[in-house]
Amino acid sequence: MKSKKWFVGVAVMALSVGLLAGCGGNNNNNSSSSGTPAASETSEAKDVPAEGKEVSIFWSSAATENENNILTAFTEETGIKVNKVIIPGNGDESQQKIDISLVSGDTTDVIFNGNVLTIDKYKKGETIIPLNDLAAEAGYDADKVFGKYLPKDADGKYYGLPSGQTIWSVVYNKQIFDDAGVPYPEGNWTWDDYIKIAEKLTDPSKKIYGSYMLDYDNYNYILAKQQDVSAYKEDGTSNYDDPAFKESLQFFKDLGNKYKIQPSYEEFKTKKLPWDGFMQGNYGMHFISSWYLGLLSDSETYPRDWKYGIAPTPANANGQNNLVNIEYYSINKNAKNPKAAFELVKFLAENKYKYVHFIPARENLSSDDWSTLFADTAKQSGDNVTGDELYNAFINNGLGVVDEKISGSIPAEYSKAVISGAEKFYLGQATAEEAVNEIKAAADNAIAAAK
Template sequence: MNRRLKLVLVVSMLISLLAGCGSGGATDTNSAEGTPNSSESTTSTTLRIYVDGNRAKDSNFLSVVEAFKKDTGINLEFNIVPGDGVEIYKKIDIELGAGDKSTDLILLTNPILLDKYAKSGSLLPLNDLISTEKYDAKGIFGEYLNEYDGNIYSLPFAVNKWAVYYNKKIFDDANVPYPSGAWTWDQYIETAKKLTDKDKGIYGSYMLDYDNYMYLTTRQKEVSGYKEDGSSNYDNPMFKDSLQFFGDLGNKHKIQPSWLEFKTKKLAWDGFMTGKYGMHVIGSWYTNMFLDKEAYPRDWKFGMTELPTPADGTGNNNIGIVQGLGINVNTKNPKEAFEFVKYYAENDYKYSGNLPAQVKLSAEDIKGMFQTLVDKLDGEITVDDINKAMYDNNLGFSDEKIVGTAASEYSSIILQESELYLIGEKSLDDTVKSIKERADQAIKDQTSK
C-alpha cells in the first residue's frame, strides 16, 4: 500500500466519528436561481435525497445535513424508503426508470451502484459543473475519483476498510486475550470457538448476508471476478474455497449463526450491538454504531483489530469500498445539488464513522484525528488500537466488490446460488458451476444490448 493511500485511510477513520443531531422530512423540490456560497440567495431551494429508514434516523447523517443547511441556506429533505438500505435501490430503479425529476441526489453506497447508474444514464455528469466552478476534484480525491469514458458521475465521500470489532466483556468472561496484530483466519476460528457459549446464547463470530462474504478470502488475494475475455471467473478454485470457508463458519465450526438460522430468525445487520457476539467482521463504517449511545445503549466496551488473512501467506490484503454521492440526471437543481455533493464529500467524515476519501489531509492531522475519535468514544479504544487496525499493519487494499459488466446481476446470482449451498440444497461444485454459467449469460445479455 502506498504512503498516500495509507494516509487517507488513517485520516478517514479518525475524524469520521464526530456525532450530532438533526431532522428530515419529504416535500417537493423547489427550483431557485443562484448557487450556494455566492452572493445570490439560495434560501428558497429545497433538495431531495433518497434515504433508507435507518439513515433517516441516523444522528450522524442528520448532523451533516443540518450543518449543510446552516452553512449554505439550502434545505435538504428526504425521500424515505423504509428498510435497511436494500429495498431503497429497488424503488430508485423504478422511479429513475419513470423519469423521476423530484429527487435530486442519490447515495451510491458501493461501486456496483455507481457502475450501474452511470452506465444506465441515470446520473448527471459532473464535468461541466466541476469545470465551471474550477473545483479541483482530482486534487482533492485523487485515486478515489472514478471516471467512466472520461465522465465523473459522483464524488467519493468515504473509504470503508474492514476490521474485526470485538466485545471485550465476552472475551473477559471467557478468559480469552484480546486479539491484536497480524493473525490468520484459522486463528480467528479458534478464538471464536473459545468465545462461543450456546447455553448463554453467545456466538464467537458474526457475519452478515452480503455477497462479498461469499468470496471474502478470494478478494483478499485480489482475484478478479472476470477473465481477460470478459467472462465470469467464478470457476477459479479460489471462489469455491471462499464459499466453503464462509459456509463452514456456521455449519461446521458453529461459531456463528448458520445461513439458515440467520434467515429464519431474521437476524439484523446491526445484531452485533445486542452484545451476544464475540467478534464482528465488517467495514469501518460500523464504528459509527458505537457513537450512537441513544440508539445502542450497552453495558460492554468494544475493541477493534485488523482483518485476518489466509493462512497460506498470500493475499494479505484488507478489503473495502469507496462510497460516493451522485445527482439524478433529471434534477431541476443541478448547481445546488452539486453544492451538497461537494459538501458531503468533504465533510461527512467529521460526523460519521467513515474514512474520508481525500488525499490532501496532512500527516500532522493524523494523531489529532485519532485522538478526536478516542475522545468521542470515551477512551474505549486507543490511538494505537485504531492505528494498528486500520493503518499501520502492512495490509494492502482490495475492492470488496466484483465490479464490471452486469455487476449488479452478478452479485444477485452469487447470493441466490450460494444460499442453496449454505442451506444444504446444492453441492459446492454445482453451486459455483451455476454461478459461472448464470453470470456468463448475464454478461452476454448486457454486452449484446
C-alpha cells in the first residue's frame, strides 16, 4: 500500500504548482523570465568573513532542478559557494546515512530536518548548535520573520529555522453536503459543531458517513495536542496520565462508537479501510494534513465527479491550536564555516517555498502575500476552492500551532505505546483509564532505558 510519506513530495508540488515564484515580502512578481525566482527580498545580503565564502550542505541525490536552483540563487546573491554533499536515496534511507556521517564527526555545515522528531534527536545528541548567537551577530531577527513557527526551547534557544510546513484542516465533499441540504462549514468552529454536521451528513442507507479519520498515532491525542499538553512531565517522565490524553481517547472512540459518524476503529481495521478512502466519495468530511491536497488535485489516479471544499481545523475553547509538521535547516556542531552556514540556513528558510512550492513557515508575510500564494493552488484544484478559502483554512484561522507528533526523548517508542494502548481501549479490551496507564508505563520504561 502506498504510504503518506510517498505522497508528501507529490502533494508539495500539486499543492501549489504554479505558485507565484517570488511572492515574498511584497506583492511584486519576483520571478525571472526563465521562471526561476529572483533574489530574496526579505533579508539584506551581508558581508561574510573570508572563512565563510564557502559552505557545505547534505543534499539528496534525488533533488529536482528547482531544488538545485535555490542553491544557485543563494550563490548569486551572497557570493558564497555551496558544496553539495550528495546523499544517495531519500526519506529514511538517506536520513540514516546522514546520521552515520554525523556520528563519525562529519564537518558538513548545514543539515536538513524533515520534522521536529529529527531536530529533537540531533539536539539530544548535541549534533547541532543553537542559532541565537549567530543570528545576533548577523543582526537577524528570527522572531520577526518566523514568529510562532520558530522552534524555541524553554530557555529561548532555537536550533533550526523553519523552511516549510504541512497544516491540518478539514476537507469536505460538497456533493454530500448539497444532497443533505447542509450548509458548508465556514469560519471558526468547534468539535461539537463538527459532530453535529457529520450526524446530518451520515446516511447508512447510502453507505455515507459524515466523517473519516485514519489510524495514525496523532488521531489518538488530538485534543491534548490542541491544548498544548506536553507528553512529558518536568522530571522527564511520561505525562500521559494527564486528563487531556484520556479525554482525547474517549473523543476519538466516540466518533465511531457513540455518534456513529465515521467507521469505528474496529471497522476500520477489520475491513482494512484505506488511508485514501475519502477519495471514494462516501465520506462527508476528512480531518487531514495539507499533503492530502495532492490527491485531490490528481484527477488521473483519483477521477471523481464531485468537488471538495476546505475549512479550518475545529477547535474547542480550551484548545485553540492547530496541528502542523514543520521542516527545518540546522547547523552541524562541527561545521567549518558556521557564519556562512547561517547565511544559507536563513536563505533556505525564507525562500525555499518559492522554488519547491511548499507552504512557508513565515509569520511576516502579509495577507495579500498569502492570498497570492494560494491563488494558483486554487486553480490547480479546478476551482474547487478559492485562494482565500485556502488562506483562511490554513493561515488566517486565529489558531496557534503545535507539532502534530509527540517528540522528545523517545518518539518512536511513545508512538508504539500510544497505538497499542489506544487499540485495546477502542476494541473494548481495556477501559480508558487502563489504556492511559498502560501507555504511561510503557513510555516511562522506554524513557528510563534511553538514559
